[in-house]
Amino acid sequence: MSAxxxxxxGLGPGxxxxxxxxxxxxxxxxxHIAFFRKAGRPGQARTLADPLMxxxxxxxxxxxxxxxxxxxxxxxxxEILSAFYTDCTARIRAxxxxxxxxxxxxxxxxxxxGSFMHLYERLRADVPVEVVPAITGxxxxxxxxxxxxxxxxxxxxxxxxxxxxxxxxxxxxxxDALVVMKIGRNIDKVKRALHAAGKYDKAWLVEFATMPKQxxxxxxxxxxxxxxxxxxxxxxxxxxxx
Amino acid sequence: MSAxxxxxxGLGPGxxxxxxxxxxxxxxxxxHIAFFRKAGRPGQARTLADPLMxxxxxxxxxxxxxxxxxxxxxxxxxEILSAFYTDCTARIRAxxxxxxxxxxxxxxxxxxxGSFMHLYERLRADVPVEVVPAITGxxxxxxxxxxxxxxxxxxxxxxxxxxxxxxxxxxxxxxDALVVMKIGRNIDKVKRALHAAGKYDKAWLVEFATMPKQxxxxxxxxxxxxxxxxxxxxxxxxxxxx
Numbered sequence: 191m192s193a194x195x196x197x198x199x200g201l202g203p204g205x206x207x208x209x210x211x212x213x214x215x216x217x218x219x220x221x222h223i224a225f226f227r228k229a230g231r232p233g234q235a236r237t238l239a240d241p242l243m244x245x246x247x248x249x250x251x252x253x254x255x256x257x258x259x260x261x262x263x264x265x266x267x268x269e270i271l272s273a274f275y276t277d278c279t280a281r282i283r284a285x286x287x288x289x290x291x292x293x294x295x296x297x298x299x300x301x302x303x304g305s306f307m308h309l310y311e312r313l314r315a316d317v318p319v320e321v322v323p324a325i326t327g328x329x330x331x332x333x334x335x336x337x338x339x340x341x342x343x344x345x346x347x348x349x350x351x352x353x354x355x356x357x358x359x360x361x362x363x364x365x366d367a368l369v370v371m372k373i374g375r376n377i378d379k380v381k382r383a384l385h386a387a388g389k390y391d392k393a394w395l396v397e398f399a400t401m402p403k404q405x406x407x408x409x410x411x412x413x414x415x416x417x418x419x420x421x422x423x424x425x426x427x428x429x430x431x432x
Numbered sequence: 433m434s435a436x437x438x439x440x441x442g443l444g445p446g447x448x449x450x451x452x453x454x455x456x457x458x459x460x461x462x463x464h465i466a467f468f469r470k471a472g473r474p475g476q477a478r479t480l481a482d483p484l485m486x487x488x489x490x491x492x493x494x495x496x497x498x499x500x501x502x503x504x505x506x507x508x509x510x511e512i513l514s515a516f517y518t519d520c521t522a523r524i525r526a527x528x529x530x531x532x533x534x535x536x537x538x539x540x541x542x543x544x545x546g547s548f549m550h551l552y553e554r555l556r557a558d559v560p561v562e563v564v565p566a567i568t569g570x571x572x573x574x575x576x577x578x579x580x581x582x583x584x585x586x587x588x589x590x591x592x593x594x595x596x597x598x599x600x601x602x603x604x605x606x607x608d609a610l611v612v613m614k615i616g617r618n619i620d621k622v623k624r625a626l627h628a629a630g631k632y633d634k635a636w637l638v639e640f641a642t643m644p645k646q647x648x649x650x651x652x653x654x655x656x657x658x659x660x661x662x663x664x665x666x667x668x669x670x671x672x673x674x
Contacts, residue, residue: 271674432513
């Protein structure tokens, strides 16, 4: 086992005050801070953590070799990403072998559709890893709508916009409360599925939840708008309430 | 509108370090602190917040008139609970009308199957209410299992153990990743549904997630154990991973 520990630190939905006390403490006291980002961008996680990071922290930027340039279905996608995560793991491992702790900044909750999981699976046999859960982006989104997401026995289903239209439609039809993430270029397909499932008129679109540029609107009133990849669609449950 | 504000403050899954920085600050500076609890018990939320609460904070305990003594299907259940929430609302409203802010402590995330929502709906027209999202109990539970809950395009479904067995089974069969909450006396029904959906052997039982008495075990190895109402069953998704 490495002498150093890796901390997968969830940063939550975007508001720096919504970091956990533990995440806040770990980032403020960090020596080595790693984070994913798209090449050439400052990076969402890095930007969020900026006000907390010690001036002398050593940064380890892990820049995705591809994001949406190659379709997920292309076999090269997995190959390229796998090599990337293996390389990131080696860079982190070099630090922990030297006895250094490494904080890995994670948007949202690390174990909920996060990139950190790919490092975690590669590190866990050889390096002590501690995961700090966080407020999910979807909690930020439903709170922003000003209405509870689930009541009583409501069923909540979380879907990725990258799923095929048939699956989206049947899942949407079979649930009470709904969250759709990874929307971006899938928005038209997601809208068709919502229509087919009878939930389009009840859907809300939340962009940049809990951040200064947050927007909340009915999806039906957002026609024609470009939606960023990290926007979230929310349909509220209407279950039992005394 | 009342002059005072109500803050519905999510406390997260149980570890005091997993409160958000904002929740921590609000509780530490509170003058009036309200919380739900079962009569005669200290109350989970109150206990969690105890180390943070100012010595001179004024407490407003809201004690459920019933919890599991009357079945949910009994019409009296809704009547009694409705009267209770109306009474709680009046007590809080008396404070905010006098210009006082009131912190309402909420286990988990306030808008995710929480009791606070019943106050929120009754207060929001007349009192400024701010909701502070939090780490959900389920995030605490899946983090405790040491394995990510969702990968790639995995579908996540959240079910209450109080649902009927047919619904539980069909929903469990149609999802990749699964969370079941409100288990308690529903445990045998939930287990039958997991068996029927082919997910029993992959299910984990987490009790008291993130708390000192946390336990994590395969559900199949927890036979015969009494499970507290706030235990959570987790089945991990196995989706795309480079």
